Amino acid sequence: MKRKRAGQSTQASLDLISDLPKDVMDLIFVRMPIRDAIRTSVLSKKWRYKWVSIPDVVFDKDCLTEGASEIERAHIVDQVLLHHVGPICKFSCTSYVLPCSHIGRWIVFLSRSGIKKLILLVKFQDGYYNLPSSIFFCQELHHLELVNCKLKVPPTFKGFHNLLVLNLAVYTLEDDITRLISRCPLLEKLKLDVWCHHHYRCFNIHAPNLRCLELTAIFEGLSLGSSPLLTNMSIDLCIYYERWRNLRQGNICSLNQLIGYSHGIERLALKGKFLQFLSTDGVPEKLSTTCDHLKYLEIHINSNSKVILGYLCILRSSPNLKELKIRYIGGGEDLYEVAELWGGERQFDCLFSHLQAAEIIDLGTIFGLQFIRHILSNAPTLKTMKIYTTSYVEDEGTSMFLKEMLRFPRASSRAEIIYLGHYKDAIER
Template structure:
């Protein structure tokens, strides 16, 4: 639905206010403002919507006429592209300011996404926007994506339950006592100083879901050699986490030395674990993975996003030694295992067979590519579960390759 698809007639003006609000609240933010011209009854309905999302990539400034252009731009018949981009950026932030100034009532859900910029305008504008929102003290869900150092005003929100930051930097340890109500924290491609990360995690005791994804590099900044510590330092603040998503080398970045056999503080509340950038061929990463599942006794879903590293030379003997180290693992609550993007069939098969043998209530094994030969190889050793599906997924759909309704071992 969009504002242009709404027909302007007398029936619009006679709609009950609750229906008008219901229609308005389902529109994207830019369409909400456009809808305000349909009738006088609609004119200020947008100002009460509890959520707003501003994406610079999709910002349309065509409604601004020539007389509203900045003076410096009006002086050029064909302004340079850099000047046009800067002008559009200024209009984008001006539109946000106007929205916030005219908005009435609580604003619960707010999203802001800006593009790459070589100026400091992002930092100044975002700081002002965050200060305005924090004074309202109503925002519970906040999503920010901007290639700049995040202003410390981000830590002035006390009602947040969900915070997602991406493509930014956090280098100063905030002097705050936590968000108080934060349950979900997502950091995607965020360069962050280790003390700042530790401070944030240690001051949010209600955190239930934590995501930290980076891509092909480690985003945790270690400034001083003394900052290197142990894996236990990270997970001591995540002992109440229920859903955890990490890039495996982020864990490795936090410490130097031997990977412990088990975490000092078990992740007894963890139900869902997703590890990205995983490889069965790097011994230290495999040790970290085994540490995670050994320390998560109540795990229900395990997802591995594999990273193939064909340019590296590996000692395959290390893998077998590490797999034998799993003899004490028993995943009594695991229901689903998903392995994405693995072309390493040999080690995938060995690992999947191990999980099948150690998961008595496993219901689904999802693999990107499944052949009948692979299924037969997997079942060469009896699975522990009485009911298990082996599923291949591609094209966004699951394709059941094998389904068992009784224990192969007869137990």
């Protein structure tokens, strides 16, 4: 019996793979880096053009040659698109500094290729890139992510009628954002990060199918009246102290207005100065609508009595809360009022009947310890409480905090306090 040579065995295996159906080959190629997919063209004549119909074209940080210039990187992308045949379902280019002129050509090409998922997370030496109007001809888009570009929506734009996910970190104007969102009727997930670019008066979110909203910006108002399906919301008001007083004078949004429209919310994060902003004109004891579905709450607080009252107002209106995350961000101007507030036990009549997990971040003052005491004494089902101290607390201060916490009464005999060190150190590990 004759043995097969090693080369013959390899060739037979290669031929077996070569004859796989095109849809199976495409599934193999999309799981490979584009660089490796192109390299298969040297395997044999059969493989020379197999990669050219790959439906997902992804250029990430590991894809292009390290140390290559902007022009060289852009040329590689040009060549891939030039040789590509058939529809492109996904195009992604991230982590690179690229010349603006090439991006425009790519978008024109992709608008004619049935693109469904487009991700451009690139940097430009000239600052922001003027997004070409051809982007609005990509009518089959389901998913769009753009960073570092100037977005201007033409008045004639008819809408992205298939778009489900929109992620923007761009320079744009209030009217353009409103126009774009209102013309995406199927939109389910929206992420906007525009805080460093512009001061917005009011974000009007008109998206009847919206389920998830993440917003980071400087703004005076937020309307969610036409987003009844919203279940996950994270709002971060980023503002410097010197602009805070001017912003407060134009306050057109309250805690009741925001959460009252979102009675189906399940996960809520109020970050930065947003809770203080919502509480500026006063806070009711309870919200007008009970948040029966709210399971996760994340809040950034400071030593401001109205912020604390806002925090308590939300808690009283959230009877089924299971997870609570509090981050102390410093600031606040009424420490005397806060001390009096914590001394009035009547204020803290909210019971965490279903709370199972709590997390306190950047603990650094006696003020922060009061939140811990309040939670431990009012959470009969609590299982874990994670504590992170702020970086300026020294070992002696940490030891004092831990000793004090161990003396606090606990409504749950199973509650475990877990100290995880300084928060800054923890996230850098």
